[in-house]
Amino acid sequence: MSAETVEIDDGELIRRSAHHPEQFAALFDRYARQIHLYAARRLGAQVADDIVAETFPAAFRRRGTYDTSFALARPWLYGIATTLIARHRRQEERLLRALSRTGVDPLPEALADTVTRRVTAQGRDRELAGALASLPRGHRDVLLLVAWEDMSYEEVARALDISVGTVRSRLHRAEEGQERTRG
Secondary structure (H helix, E strand, C coil): CCHHHCCCCHHHHHHHHCCCHHHHHHHHHHHHHHHHHHHHHHHCHHHHHHHHHHHHHHHHHHHHHCCCCCCCCHHHHHHHHHHHHHHHHHHHHHHHHHHHHHCCCCCCCCHHHHHHHHHCCCHHHHHHHHHHHHCCHHHHHHHHHHHCCCCCHHHHHHHHCCCHHHHHHHHHHHHHHHHHHHC
């Protein structure tokens, strides 16, 4: 096996990118599709493109702060993406508040069309979306990283910069909330 066929771990790639920035591109190749799918599930495909386009440059700028003893940068990248998703949601909320004040819809698709499209979704999807929407943001972030991205509690803790105990607690509270909703 030649040295070229051995895959270099993420921490080493980030370390090397300090002197050879092109090395960082391998992280994009490894994780861009996964980050895009996660963001698309959270915000839709169009915004997911923006999230990916923002996640990797942000990670590149912050690469000097990455602890290269961690072989996988996946949780770190999901943490950045989750922060960007929250920022996009806040922007959406501001846009909707402005729309409610002014009555002028700056979106190319009328809000009524968007709402109609969403309301006609499958019943289960609506129930799931409603349940997810009712969760506090921190609980939702933990739940989706575990359920959709198959992250371990430790990876979620790293991604969101919280303790493993907080991850467990948020998952437990999210489950309790779902039991009350079903009951």
